[in-house]
Amino acid sequence: MTAPARVPVRTRTSADLIRAEEPVLAHNYHPLPVVVARAEGAWVEDVEGHRYLDMLAGYSALNFGHRHPRLIEAAHRQLDRLTLTSRAFHNDQLAEFAERLAALTGLDMVLPMNTGAEAVESGIKVARKWAYEVKGVPADRATIVVAADNFHGRTTTIVSFSTDETARAGFGPFTPGFRVVPYNDLAALEAAVDETTAAVLIEPIQGEAGVVIPDPGYLTGVRELTRRAGCLFVADEIQSGLGRTGRTLAVEHESVVPDVLLLGKALGGGIVPVSAVVAGREVLGVLRPGEHGSTFGGNPLSAAVGTAVVDLLETGEFQRRAAELGVILRDGLAELVGKGVLGFRARGLWAGVDIDPALGTGREVSLHLMREGVLVKDTHGSTIRLAPPLTINAEELAAALGALEKVLRRG
DSSP states (O other): OOOOOOOOGGGOOHHHHHHHHTTTSOOSOOOOSOOEEEEEBTEEEETTOOEEEESSHHHHTTTTOBTOHHHHHHHHHHHTTOOOOOTTSOOTTHHHHHHHHHHHHTOSEEEEESSHHHHHHHHHHHHHHHIIIIIOOOTTOOEEEEETTOOOOSSHHHHHTOOOHHHHTTOOSOOOOEEEEOTTOHHHHHHHOOTTEEEEEEOSSBTTTTSBOOOTTHHHHHHHHHHHHTOEEEEEOTTTTTTTTSSSSGGGGGTOOOSEEEEOGGGGTTTSOOEEEEEOHHHHTTOOTTSSOOSSTTOHHHHHHHHHHHHHHHTOHHHHHHHHHHHHHHHHHHHHBTTTEEEEEESSSOEEEEEOGGGOOHHHHHHHHHHTTEEOEEOSTTEEEEOOOTTOOHHHHHHHHHHHHHHHHHO
């Protein structure tokens, strides 16, 4: 039987490419039917040349926009010299990356990894080891308290403490050692913490849940509670960190310093996957050679890009932009409440918007916005997320809000 002729990729339409994925790609996402071929700043272009304003920014991986010139320059410069050594050897980029990231966050040590899920998994391992070696929890008895409706990744350990049945169903048996309490409930958290607790692991703002912002004082309460209980406060800032909320870190809105920070997404500048566990020396110092590792974690290309990301954040420009443009975003969404928007939660350039279900699901609204030249992504039910690049300007942001108003008006 003769195999069908393969159509060269360069001549395929968006529809061709989407159809071509079906037999060869596993179904782990449900993407919108847009095929991006080029991008710059806050804009992407599909294979037919249609332009779209990117209001998702790769779930915050593209905080600095597509192909930021300083980040591309850093990557090109390093590509011409050295890309990978593995951690079997040292490389000349890693020390500066670790020094600069530690200084930016006000902590001591960095454990470089690649993906956000790897950072979370590494943070769990470090917290458990700290509990056994420093706190004195009996072997294999350590527990970690987490919040309901969390999203920390997709590995088997992480979905073990997810409350999203779509993420859990069919993937058991699950890893023990976790206690789930309601988010934003200090009393429930206190009741769950005991002498076996290694850490409390939470997102300062729950992104996947719909940009859920806790009550004022919650993060301060978590910090005080963990300090009293003698356990670690681990803050997952993989989506909320690195400028997204108008501060370098979301915990800074309550002047809180956690024991452990989990960073990722924007740390790679939208170029390479870079993540990190950042903590005090008394925490990360429990790791000894051979106890943990990553072939690609801390590679010279990632370190060079990560250092360039820190360069951008050290200026404060992007934190200021997120705070200032966040006012436009918040005020624009407030104008839509009662006009198709039931409510919203926003901090900096990040918002979860609850659309009236009578107007459609979150995916249906996302599809309508795509046809208006704006890309967003739904989360649960009729909620959509807005997280534009921090490089977006006021006019572009106003245009996106205008497109949302137009979609809602049509019903």
